[in-house]
Amino acid sequence: MNCESLNLNSRQFVWSSLTKAEQDALLQRPVQGTSATLNSTVSTILTAVRDQGDAAVIGYTQKFDCAQLTSLSYSAAAIARQIAKLPAKTREAIDKAYSTIRRFHEAQQPQDIRVETAPGVTCELRYAPLSAVGLYVPGGSAVLPSTALMLGVPAQLAGCPRVVLVSPPDQQGELSPALLYAAQRCGITEIYRCGGAQAVAALAYGTESIGKVNKIFGPGNSYVTAAKQAVSQDPQGAAIDMPAGPSELMVIADASANPAFVAADLLSQAEHGADSQVLLLSPSAAIIDAVGQQLERQLTTLSRASTARQALASSALIQVESLAQAVDISQRYAPEHLSVQTAEPDQLAQQLTHVGSLFLGPYTPESGGDYATGTNHVLPTYGFASSASSLGLVDFYRRYTSQKASREGLAGLASAIVELAETEGLDAHARAVTLRLEASS
Numbered sequence: 491m492n493c494e495s496l497n498l499n500s501r502q503f504v505w506s507s508l509t510k511a512e513q514d515a516l517l518q519r520p521v522q523g524t525s526a527t528l529n530s531t532v533s534t535i536l537t538a539v540r541d542q543g544d545a546a547v548i549g550y551t552q553k554f555d556c557a558q559l560t561s562l563s564y565s566a567a568a569i570a571r572q573i574a575k576l577p578a579k580t581r582e583a584i585d586k587a588y589s590t591i592r593r594f595h596e597a598q599q600p601q602d603i604r605v606e607t608a609p610g611v612t613c614e615l616r617y618a619p620l621s622a623v624g625l626y627v628p629g630g631s632a633v634l635p636s637t638a639l640m641l642g643v644p645a646q647l648a649g650c651p652r653v654v655l656v657s658p659p660d661q662q663g664e665l666s667p668a669l670l671y672a673a674q675r676c677g678i679t680e681i682y683r684c685g686g687a688q689a690v691a692a693l694a695y696g697t698e699s700i701g702k703v704n705k706i707f708g709p710g711n712s713y714v715t716a717a718k719q720a721v722s723q724d725p726q727g728a729a730i731d732m733p734a735g736p737s738e739l740m741v742i743a744d745a746s747a748n749p750a751f752v753a754a755d756l757l758s759q760a761e762h763g764a765d766s767q768v769l770l771l772s773p774s775a776a777i778i779d780a781v782g783q784q785l786e787r788q789l790t791t792l793s794r795a796s797t798a799r800q801a802l803a804s805s806a807l808i809q810v811e812s813l814a815q816a817v818d819i820s821q822r823y824a825p826e827h828l829s830v831q832t833a834e835p836d837q838l839a840q841q842l843t844h845v846g847s848l849f850l851g852p853y854t855p856e857s858g859g860d861y862a863t864g865t866n867h868v869l870p871t872y873g874f875a876s877s878a879s880s881l882g883l884v885d886f887y888r889r890y891t892s893q894k895a896s897r898e899g900l901a902g903l904a905s906a907i908v909e910l911a912e913t914e915g916l917d918a919h920a921r922a923v924t925l926r927l928e929a930s931s
């Protein structure tokens with residue numbers, strides 16, 4: 491398809507006139523069709539990094555990012571030189587975003603709990619920061635310093651002892667001053683110049699220069715996401731935060747919405763990548779038409795119009811029968827971002843639970859949450875918003891339990907423990923209780 495000549499009218503649909511199969515196709519994520527080839531590419535990269543370490547990472551960085559590196563690490567002096575180039579106004583913007591994100595995440599501090607479950611028996615739930623975390627900051631199609639904040643702030647607040655940041659370098663082998671400043675604000679000093687599946691493999695398995703981490707965080711394109719999913723299924727690999735892939739936005743708008751606002755929001759996510767997907771649901775045919783016209787008009791002024799047009803080819807403006815039907819479709823699609831631009835957004839929001847993040851009302855653009863409202867922009871995609879959570883402070887902790895019983899406490903539970911152990915035919919379990927009580931009677 492010639493992207494430049496995509497006719498947006500061909501992406502307008504009336505939901506009730508579609509068959510079930512057509513409805514399903516409309517809600518399918520664009521990347522799903524290519525997953526077999528994708529998985530095989532990713533698996534080759536993971537194996538190469540496991541076998542050859544740094545050499546493979548450096549080789550793939552040359553192949554995919556066109557950067558010739560002799561070392562993956564970034565020295566403190568080189569980081570400082572880059573940061574010195576940052577204009578003051580960008581520094582101030584990062585500072586502002588840092589403070590709102592920090593404020594929202596600080597309030598999420600999990601609390602240990604201690605409960606006396608029976609006389610003389612106490613149980614505790616404790617949180618410990620993860621000891622080594624890897625933060626993936628995308629840098630293929632656009633460098634995203636904001637993502638360094640979204641990952642770095644909670645890692646800093648949790649107090650993770652080792653925080654490693656990776657991101658694909660530019661063709662000169664450098665990371666951007668803004669990204670490095672954002673990392674510095676979050677206290678991150680261990681930084682490597684690599685991206686894609688090779689960076690995920692290095693974090694999960696370790697190489698000569700990059701030490702293995704316990705958990706990998708961060709969004710990325712379909713290669714990064716597939717690599718994260720693969721290493722998380724390998725007992726030798728690492729845990730991951732969630733599948734946070736190509737950006738998605740669904741907008742529910744009624745006749746009260748401003749079509750220019752809606753179109754701007756749709757384009758803001760379409761410009762992320764050709765595999766982004768944006769969907770409008772509206773009971774108003776007039777809004778659908780007006781948003782279509784606004785998309786055409788606003789596209790002409792965007793520097794990434796070509797990317798946005800490619801994303802629009804697998805996007806849709808859908809006329810629904812009612813807002814109730816829009817809610818049903820949204821719950822089924824489970825979008826990463828859901829914008830509600832209706833007369834009563836708060837009311838509708840009560841029913842909209844399958845979302846990564848909600849944007850309510852006409853003055854809450856999705857890009858606000860991408861940068862500076864304070865919520866985390868690392869969110870589940872591909873429909874995982876029906877089961878996975880948005881990134882938060884708690885994800886940087888491990889939860890574990892502890893218990894302590896006095897002799898009297900154990901005596902009080904003994905009959906239950908012994909009876910259950912005997913029911914399960916596990917004599918040694920029962921003896922561990924009876925022996926103690928006999929010894930101390």
Ligand SMILES: NC(=O)c1ccc[n+]([C@@H]2O[C@H](COP(=O)([O-])OP(=O)(O)OC[C@H]3O[C@@H](n4cnc5c(N)ncnc54)[C@H](O)[C@@H]3O)[C@@H](O)[C@H]2O)c1
Pocket residue numbers: 531554555627628629630631632634637658684685686687688709710711712713714733734735736737762763766826867868869870871
């Ligand atoms: N869900 C979220 O929370 C969230 C947040 C921010 C960004 N995003 C998404 O993250 C994505 C970032 O993607 P990006 O591409 O800009 O950057 P990226 O850093 O994720 O990917 C770039 C890397 O992809 C690898 N790559 C590219 N082509 C390849 C190929 N043919 N074979 C193997 N590897 C290849 C390269 O190693 C390259 O370094 C976008 O889709 C954006 O929408 C999602």
Ligand SMILES: N[C@H](CO)Cc1c[nH]c[nH+]1
Pocket residue numbers: 634636637736737738759826860867868
């Ligand atoms: N919208 C992206 C998440 O899907 C996050 C982002 C970073 N910069 C701009 N936007």
Ligand SMILES: [Zn+2]
Pocket residue numbers: 737758759762857860
């Ligand atoms: Zn965005």
